[in-house]
Amino acid sequence: MGMLSGWMRGAFARAFPEAETDFADIGVAETSNPEFGDYQCNAAMGLAKLLRQAPRAIAERVAAGPELPDCLARIEVAGPGFLNLYLDSAWLARYVERMAADKTLGTPAVGAGQTVVMDYGSPNMTKPLHIGHLRSHNIGSVLDRLHRFLGYRVVADNHLGDWGTQFGITIMGYRHFGDEAAMQTAPLEELERVYVLSYEKTKADPTWMEQCRAELVKLQSGDAENLEMWEMFMRLSMEELDRMYARLGVKYDVVHGESYYRDKLAGTVANLQAKGLAVESEGAQVVFLEEEKLPVCIVRKSDGGFNYATSDLATVAARVEEFNPDRIIYITDERQQLHFKQVFAVCRRLGFEVGLDHIWFGLMRLPEATFSTREGNVIKLDALLDEAESRALAIIQASSSDMDDAQQREVAAAVGVGAVKYADLSQNPQSLVTFTWDKAMALDGNSGPYLQYAYARIASVRDKYAERYPEGTPETEPLCFDEAIERALALRLIRFGDVLTRAAHQYKPNVLTDYLYDLAQTYSSFYQNVPFLKAPEGVRERRVRLCGVVATVLKQGLDLLGLQTLERI
């Protein structure tokens, strides 16, 4: 609530004109308990020393100020000096009406005029997506949509892993163990198979790894045969990836893999050398980062090959040149924290002024162990989504048996993938995720389907109303809160913009899922306990209208999360 915070700062300034502060830090917060009002301000306690007065006296002086803004009905001082703010209910009702008519639902355009490049997903191109790839795509695409909604210009870039050592390993693997028939039918599975075999061999035979590195160097220096093989791998992988992206609803503005920057790698290293940043050490070109207390950053290996850091440095330069962003945001797992600290440190030394953020998330692991392609204990993302859909379908068949088969499948697809996405998004990105089938596909409680179900029930109310009262016009009926739960619903609705801003700026999709779940829960309680279609005329219309605003907010919120809304479940 930006306007309430602003007013509160003014109220403090008026009450204490002689104070040596502008009260810039003062803000209001939602109350944890309705008995403390709708919003609260706790600043009086913190200012006791500065103002040399008892906190309670400070709060009382602020509360005694002559004028209240239109939105407030009253202010109360409680306990040691809490300021409890009560919104005026009529104002609240008008505000809900206005926000519902607004395209952005009252969300401030905090990102207007700013450009951010978002780097997420970025899968390795030599293997199929597995459940460990879900988080970067999922969290990244939500942050992407949130930023767009807040007015940022977003350039979503899929920085494919298409130019690293894994290709050396894969080329060796394909050459020795490749099966062309399998390559046609299930290319990514086949690439993964030969990769695993080849990788296994590096453990037993040290010269194998050297050969893999040599193949990579050949590829990176333009060897025709390796390049041809690489192009085939890329084409087949991309087809597979596009299919998965359609299923996940992930979209990019640009797909520049590491290979896109391949011609700039040598120049990047030369530039670092010219500026005296990169020096030779143990046969490699490295940047020492002792001032930053970081380990050395290797920008060219002793065998002449370039690595991830080189590629990322070239990428930053290219993005700055092409998009002139205010900020570049990387979304990867936690293991890359050090890498990005190093890359960002080198960028600062190179004089880049663009903001650089690394948003990392916790690894996904199995109850018994960390999974990895190399260990062969992966669960394919495709298989997870299939299982989720079939579980959803079973429930739909049981509860919506009147729905035709095709529609049941369509709903199951939306609910299944929604459940998987939501289960991931609803926790703090930084926590480590231990994968279990049941948790990943929860269909009740705090889950995607719960929200989709709440939306579908509202859609049903809307349709039934239209059927029974074809002449009715709930959309113009002034809102008014007859029941406490209706006011509680309105209070939640007007928080939408604050929630989106916080979710985006803290890079936490779970801020949005928590909010939507709370909203849907409040709505469900309203739905269960208060009649609307059977309420008297007038009351009926305003309740149906309130339902409509909840539906609009739910739909927008689910859309930002990448979950489909269904009119019927």
Next chain:
RNA sequence: ACCCCGGUAGCUCAGUUGGAUAGAGCAUCGGAUUUCUAAUCCGACGGUCACAGGUUCGAGCCCUGUCCGGGGUGCCA
């Protein structure tokens, strides 16, 4: 050895810049459907916020130390 995270109810997890009585879901138990979709709702049960100090009007949150877990630490990405 060093660096970065984490430890909150039986399980899985939330917890705005430090605020009032630490919250959900699942599980368990008890209720609600001649009704607008029961994938729902209402209620009960459940806590030494890892441990020990410290900072202050006030600490799950900040500081120090310890224990436990995950990740990382020059030629993978």
